[in-house]
Amino acid sequence: MKAITANNSFLRGISENKQEFLLKFLILGLIYALAFFTRLYSVLRYESVIHEFDPYFNFRSTKYLVNEGFYNFLNWFDDKSWYPLGRIVGGTIYPGLMMTAAAVFWVLNHFHITVNIRNVCVLLAPWFASNTAMITYFMAKETKNSSTGLVAAALIAIVPGYISRSVAGSFDNEGIAIFTLLLTYGFWVKSVNTGSILWSALTTLAYFYMVSAWGGYIFIINLIPLYTLVMLVTGRFSERLYIAYCTFYTIGTLLSMQITFVGFQAVQSSEHMAAFGVFGLLQIHSFINWARTQLSPRAFARFFRISITAFAALVGSALVLGLATGYISPWTGRFYALLNFTYAKDNIPIIASVSEHQPTTWASFFFDLHILVFFMPAGLYYSFTKLNDANIFVVCYGITSVYFAGVMVRLMLVLAPVACILSAIAISSTLETWMKAIKPNLRKTKNTVEYTGQKEIGYVVVTGMTVMLMLYVFHCSWVTSEAYSSPSIVLAANQPDGSRIIFDDFREAYRWLAYNTAEDARVMSWWDYGYQISAMANRTILVDNNTWNNTHIAQVGKAMASNEENALKIMRQLDVDYVLVIFGGLTGYASDDINKFLWMVRIAGSADPNVVESDYFSPEGAFRVDSEGSSTMLNSLMYKMCYWRFGSVYTDYGKPPGFDRVRSVEIGNKDFSLNVVEEVYTTQHWLVRIYKVKDQDNRA
Amino acid sequence: MEVKQIFDEFWTNYSKTPQLLRIIDVFLGYILLTGIIQFVYCALVGTFPFNSFLSGFISTVGSFILTVCLRIQIGPRSPFKITKQKAFFDYLLANFILHLWVMNFMG
Numbered sequence: 001m002k003a004i005t006a007n008n009s010f011l012r013g014i015s016e017n018k019q020e021f022l023l024k025f026l027i028l029g030l031i032y033a034l035a036f037f038t039r040l041y042s043v044l045r046y047e048s049v050i051h052e053f054d055p056y057f058n059f060r061s062t063k064y065l066v067n068e069g070f071y072n073f074l075n076w077f078d079d080k081s082w083y084p085l086g087r088i089v090g091g092t093i094y095p096g097l098m099m100t101a102a103a104v105f106w107v108l109n110h111f112h113i114t115v116n117i118r119n120v121c122v123l124l125a126p127w128f129a130s131n132t133a134m135i136t137y138f139m140a141k142e143t144k145n146s147s148t149g150l151v152a153a154a155l156i157a158i159v160p161g162y163i164s165r166s167v168a169g170s171f172d173n174e175g176i177a178i179f180t181l182l183l184t185y186g187f188w189v190k191s192v193n194t195g196s197i198l199w200s201a202l203t204t205l206a207y208f209y210m211v212s213a214w215g216g217y218i219f220i221i222n223l224i225p226l227y228t229l230v231m232l233v234t235g236r237f238s239e240r241l242y243i244a245y246c247t248f249y250t251i252g253t254l255l256s257m258q259i260t261f262v263g264f265q266a267v268q269s270s271e272h273m274a275a276f277g278v279f280g281l282l283q284i285h286s287f288i289n290w291a292r293t294q295l296s297p298r299a300f301a302r303f304f305r306i307s308i309t310a311f312a313a314l315v316g317s318a319l320v321l322g323l324a325t326g327y328i329s330p331w332t333g334r335f336y337a338l339l340n341f342t343y344a345k346d347n348i349p350i351i352a353s354v355s356e357h358q359p360t361t362w363a364s365f366f367f368d369l370h371i372l373v374f375f376m377p378a379g380l381y382y383s384f385t386k387l388n389d390a391n392i393f394v395v396c397y398g399i400t401s402v403y404f405a406g407v408m409v410r411l412m413l414v415l416a417p418v419a420c421i422l423s424a425i426a427i428s429s430t431l432e433t434w435m436k437a438i439k440p441n442l443r444k445t446k447n448t449v450e451y452t453g454q455k456e457i458g459y460v461v462v463t464g465m466t467v468m469l470m471l472y473v474f475h476c477s478w479v480t481s482e483a484y485s486s487p488s489i490v491l492a493a494n495q496p497d498g499s500r501i502i503f504d505d506f507r508e509a510y511r512w513l514a515y516n517t518a519e520d521a522r523v524m525s526w527w528d529y530g531y532q533i534s535a536m537a538n539r540t541i542l543v544d545n546n547t548w549n550n551t552h553i554a555q556v557g558k559a560m561a562s563n564e565e566n567a568l569k570i571m572r573q574l575d576v577d578y579v580l581v582i583f584g585g586l587t588g589y590a591s592d593d594i595n596k597f598l599w600m601v602r603i604a605g606s607a608d609p610n611v612v613e614s615d616y617f618s619p620e621g622a623f624r625v626d627s628e629g630s631s632t633m634l635n636s637l638m639y640k641m642c643y644w645r646f647g648s649v650y651t652d653y654g655k656p657p658g659f660d661r662v663r664s665v666e667i668g669n670k671d672f673s674l675n676v677v678e679e680v681y682t683t684q685h686w687l688v689r690i691y692k693v694k695d696q697d698n699r700a
Numbered sequence: 701m702e703v704k705q706i707f708d709e710f711w712t713n714y715s716k717t718p719q720l721l722r723i724i725d726v727f728l729g730y731i732l733l734t735g736i737i738q739f740v741y742c743a744l745v746g747t748f749p750f751n752s753f754l755s756g757f758i759s760t761v762g763s764f765i766l767t768v769c770l771r772i773q774i775g776p777r778s779p780f781k782i783t784k785q786k787a788f789f790d791y792l793l794a795n796f797i798l799h800l801w802v803m804n805f806m807g
Contacts, residue, residue, distance in 0.1 A: 195773075195780060196782070196790060197766065197769055197770070197773070197787070197790035197791055197793075197794050198789075198790040198793060198794070200794070201790070201793055201794040201797050204797070205797065238779070239772050239778075239779060239780075240779075242769075242772070243769040243772060243773070246765040246768070246769065247765060247766065247769060247794060250758060250761050250762040250765050250798075251762055251794065251797060251798050251801070253758065254754075254755070254758045254762065254798070254801050254802065254805065255801055257751070257754065257805065258801060258804065258805060264750060264751075264754070267754065286768075291710075293777075294710050294713045294714060295706065295709055295710055295713065296709060299705065299706045299709050299710075302706060303706050306703075
């Protein structure tokens with residue numbers, strides 16, 4: 001964009017280019033600071049604490065890495081989880097997040113800025129969000145121009161879809177994965193634009209960082225081949241594409257195999273075969289092109305026909321052989337569920353039960369993207385008016401991520417950056433066109449068309465755009481503050497007189513476990529809380545959020561769902577000392593274990609056909625805990641542990657004792673005895689209840 | 701047309717390429733040979749240290765690809781406006797990254 005002459009400039013005495021640079025630098029600096037500060041709501045409201053469930057495992061692993069060192073971390077076998085199986089942590093995680101946090105910690109401490117490891121973990125995601133905004137500027141600049149880059153960076157700094165997984169305290173893979181995703185894509189677009197081997201090598205390094213950070217790298221290794229295929233099919237093949245893709249594929253595959261969790265999947269699993277196929281196709285295409293320059297047309301036609309038939313036969317037989325012998329493994333459950341979205345619901349209840357894996361609602365799209373929802377198609381239109389290599393890539397990325405975001409709520413995160421870039425293209429193009437209409441026309445060329453009312457329409461359009469962007473800012477701040485800044489480990493509620501109660505029951509219970517139980521005590525709970533118990537109570541647990549062993553989880557589910565005698569058998573088998581349940585009936589906390597109970601039954605039923613889901617429903621088929629509930633339900637261990645002594649508690653005005661505030665019913669089974677477990681701790685608001693498995697009697 | 705005639709025509713055309721590119725092509729042929737030897741060896745003996753086989757094979761494939769890219773960039777019909785020195789420097793850097801990881805993965 002050309003600036004106006006120096007006479008009308010804002011700062012006299014500085015040349016146009018330097019003014020532009022200063023303006024860009026200031027804007028980017030403000031965006032950097034904004035992206036960081038808008039994510040700090042929960043730190044300001046509560047404290048600097050790790051949120052949710054998965055981040056606690058990452059935090060524990062980072063502490064292990066910092067204390068034990070790099071090689072011990074890579075070879076870590078964790079015997080305090082998944083008792084009695086243990087877990088090979090070194091080979092089953094994506095270590096990028098822990099390495100990054102540990103690196104930041106070491107660097108800061110090296111310069112004697114003594115930051116606690118917890119604070120490093122809490123604040124890592126916001127810092128990386130700032131870096132993501134910078135990378136988005138770079139990528140959008142490569143796609144169109146630097147003004148688009150600035151708008152894109154501003155949009156992504158506050159877009160709720162990204163904030164949801166990168167607030168302060170959310171120490172999870174996605175916090176750095178989106179940064180590495182955009183880094184890879186930004187470098188890829190640059191390497192396709194320039195065709196330089198250097199940029200392609202940098203792309204592979206960024207790809208390696210991405211593979212180390214998140215399982216979503218599958219998206220990159222499938223989108224880039226898809227884009228290459230689209231370019232081949234639309235006749236836009238060029239040497240730059242060849243150089244970029246081939247360098248990326250060969251070195252990138254080697255690099256991705258360095259991560260133990262990926263291992264040899266990069267050359268064996270079906271999810272990576274598309275990249276291999278396109279690689280082969282590119283070689284063929286280039287070789288044919290080169291042969292065409294060396295031969296006369298007749299000779300070339302004959303040569304072409306011979307080679308095509310030979311090659312097709314070879315590839316076809318290799319593919320059939322590979323699939324038939326099972327050497328090329330078919331698509332695994334998690335990714336197959338993205339293509340066939342009824343697969344998980346019918347076959348793998350554990351994947352279906354995770355709330356993040358549910359399909360996205362329309363409301364979620366608007367909630368997470370606001371005005372980007374309708375600017376994104378406009379951006380697609382503008383891209384199509386002036387197609388170049390980089391535009392086609394952003395279009396491919398946009399369309400595929402819209403599809404995946406529709407399948408799984410969690411993947412809204414992948415849609416947010418490209419929605420920002422495409423919307424930035426639309427917004428920037430619109431503003432460019434109409435700002436020209438407003439400013440006095442200094443350079444009248446043959447092409448400028450003037451018409452009456454041009455200035456007025458320009459003012460209207462620019463004002464409208466400004467109002468929409470302001471509404472976007474208000475919406476994003478509101479969403480960040482209200483919806484995405486709760487730590488989940490500390491709850492708060494407003495009382496009728498306006499004061500706030502804090503429910504810190506979870507940490508209270510874990511701290512009790514840490515101080516009042518033996519060092520090698522084993523705690524049984526549902527898998528949601530496994531990581532938190534491991535990290536904060538530091539006790540051995542049976543199942544945790546990794547959910548790698550469905551049968552083990554099914555055993556725990558069966559123990560929770562059976563009556564006391566059968567449950568005792570399972571608990572003795574598994575050497576359980578303590579049982580922990582979450583109960584929301586007193587406070588009205590809706591994510592408690594009774595609400596999750598049916599999933600426990602389903603998962604138990606998937607491994608043991610004796611556990612039948614319909615046994616736990618009332619005769620009419622409803623899931624109830626009052627006097628109409630089925631007797632299997634009212635005598636199950638979970639029910640008894642949740643409602644022990646609850647029958648005599650008054651929870652609400654005018655309601656009978658034992659009124660469950662979440663299910664809004666009076667419980668059915670009040671006077672029962674607990675024979676196999678005894679209550680050892682209930683937190684202040686009855687949210688967490690801990691029971692000890694009773695020893696066997698001395699007398700037979 | 702006969703295969704031999706295609707080949708003769710190709711050979712006469714190819715002899716016209718500059719010497720620099722022909723040296724690169726000889727190097728490409730060498731890399732291809734080492735790759736084929738490794739692959740045949742693996743097929744005969746088995747894939748036991750699979751990571752070693754993969755690192756050796758990818759070393760040949762990667763070197764081949766990078767040399768082809770270099771050949772494209774400094775060839776006579778190259779669409780790039782890049783000096784030979786810069787192209788070679790990029791080539792060396794990419795090779796360095798490739799072989800660093802090959803060494804790491806060899807086991």
